[in-house]
Amino acid sequence: MTEQHPVKPRSGHHNLDPHLDRYAARTAGMTASEIRALFAVASRPEVVSLAGGMPNLAALPLDTLSAQVGQTIAEDGLVALQYGSAHGVPALREQICEVMALEGISAHPDDVVVTVGSQMGLDMVTRLFCDPGDVVIAEGPSYVGALGSFAAYQAQVVHVAMDDEGLQPAALKEALVRLEKDGRRVKFLYTIPNFHNPGGVTLAVRRRAEILEICRTHGVLVIEDNPYGLLGFDGQIYPALRSTDPDNVVYLGSFSKTFASGLRVGWVLAPHAVREKLVLAAESATLCPPTLNQLIVSRYLATHDWKGQIKKFQENYRERRDAMLSALEQYLPAGCEWTRPDGGFYVWVTVPEGVDTKAMLPRAVTARVAYASGTGFYADGFGSRQMRLSYCYPTPERITEGVRRLAAVLESEMDLLRTFGTVTRAVSGPQSPQSPSPDTA
């Protein structure tokens, strides 16, 4: 039993809801994620939050944007404020193809569907493919928002292990063979190949063809989620899975991390037949994505040095990553391990045996530091020895201070553990060799 899939409502709560008997079966699985509860706590100014995934927008040129957005309304207002198609604004879809070309993708704008953030793309793809009980393969750990969408469609998530080179092909093959033997219907592999959330690792280039080949052989579609792909700290851009397998990969992209998350502009690039159905699904979900937001992104891409802006973001995040890795090295007690991302927002930390990151969290918040405990990133109760630390938002100084505070909390947990043999009641599921956290380098 996990946070995502409680078998029954919390006792004492269900009598308060007179609509309880009316909900769909899927609704029973909807409970607040740990991450969500954390956002509220972490917003208190005295707490250093290493929990959230909010991009740092300080580098955006607000004056320029203000003028551009004003112009969009003044010049194109009757279009910007009007309904558009569920498919998305054609000019933007062409520009999106230019963005994806950086990752080696050759695509036709017709096969791009603009969505309300890539979260909506993920939700729509799951809507198209997953019947209740179908299996989705995902890395362990995986993106918490993806687990939410899969749960909403009652798909069952099977995690496959990563190491510091990302998803392990042998473990993927083994899982597929086992699931086939069990007669399970696997619909797709959901993967974040670059600068993984929350793992902080990147799928090695030499593994990519192998992963694609395994999925093809087993008749499994690949959903490639790539919000961080252009945020490599050395300017490196990895070739998208989609670039070599256009017929069996659905690609999810987003401007949330390379421009502005509050606009909610993402996209799906899909094989042609799937794209037609995606547009229909999107139409029933929101009619169309906001036209104004699409025109803002389109004008920004057309008139602004958006690649230069991404470079600024990269530098910004690299500086923060460096601060975090230095602080982890300096402060964290022996026995802790962590990943060393070369892009993106996150470090994945494994703490010594016996420490439970979920149980420890209230004590960390009391010590004025927040993180995301690992269990939220698994659909099956694992992750209690892990935590995700985000370096994207706070200043380097705050990051250092946050890690220092976290280290003190960890030390005190480990002291108690050495003295009494335990510090916490067991509140999370069992560990299993099938779903380890990424190895730490």
Add this chain to the structure above:
Amino acid sequence: MTEQHPVKPRSGHHNLDPHLDRYAARTAGMTASEIRALFAVASRPEVVSLAGGMPNLAALPLDTLSAQVGQTIAEDGLVALQYGSAHGVPALREQICEVMALEGISAHPDDVVVTVGSQMGLDMVTRLFCDPGDVVIAEGPSYVGALGSFAAYQAQVVHVAMDDEGLQPAALKEALVRLEKDGRRVKFLYTIPNFHNPGGVTLAVRRRAEILEICRTHGVLVIEDNPYGLLGFDGQIYPALRSTDPDNVVYLGSFSKTFASGLRVGWVLAPHAVREKLVLAAESATLCPPTLNQLIVSRYLATHDWKGQIKKFQENYRERRDAMLSALEQYLPAGCEWTRPDGGFYVWVTVPEGVDTKAMLPRAVTARVAYASGTGFYADGFGSRQMRLSYCYPTPERITEGVRRLAAVLESEMDLLRTFGTVTRAVSGPQSPQSPSPDTA
């Protein structure tokens, strides 16, 4: 077999999609609506489109809006361009309560969830409540976008008749009793009480308590969709169903018709327990609605004479409604009947026996006028003798010309009918006394 629920893919198409065996069961029901196909045709400038539902935004003060939106970015850019909560911006939720107070609704901002247009609200409510095979009651005809959402969750729509005073309580009761007897699980009544789309009628005030009572007695939730409620042509505002039954009504609202559809800002007002689950569902669907758009609407409501603006919209649409009703009176052949809306966007026309509006549509487009044939507004194949005419977008002159062209097409159909006894191959489902169109006054 209807447009919404084909039993199998069109022959000759399914071999082209290598992913066909992978789709979820719900995906089989996704086919392009007639309305959607029409948008493309109707966008040709020589065609007078009476088909679409696009609001006429010409009355909006673009210069003022341009300045306001620019200010929003300049002053609040780091908030506007950042992720927000799935619940929505608190200040906007308070303002939404003020808007709803005009309809007699007393609500707490906590129970409002901001959505990406009210279409998303509808989709989320259906997600929460409908398992495959559950029944949704809807007026016959009903909003085509609602039928799309219900189909996406594999709910079955049962239509209940309207007359010129809206949904008929006796017919509703009869349907519920029949469905109970059949052991069916009815989840909610979906209703558009004011200035119905596509029916053009309004639920009589004296029927409202009765409808609510029937739903309570039968344990059926009410989904009240009210995008046009403030667009009464005499400034009349009907009391919302929600105003007298807060525990059993979920209310859907929208700024698409009272401000700007391209911003995609709508909302759901729900009973408290339902609201908590709605936020979770919305989070997995889009993470959060666009922050910028919420701040734009909030600033507009705070600084602009939004009620005066709605009055301008009302005048605009009243002038167009008058043009349409005059033209229908003047040009339409004997035997045609139509509703006389006192608000909203639409007139529902019933043509003489033997004329098939779906089959006639290509000939109408050839004659440079487009409409929405009635079958798109039923989930069960009815509506072939009906059409929806929209007066919201074209100028009064174009509306008159469009109706004149439509009348000529109808005359010619009826001529052929008199001469040969038939004009079309039967392409739509059977008529039934259980799902008549609204009576015409």
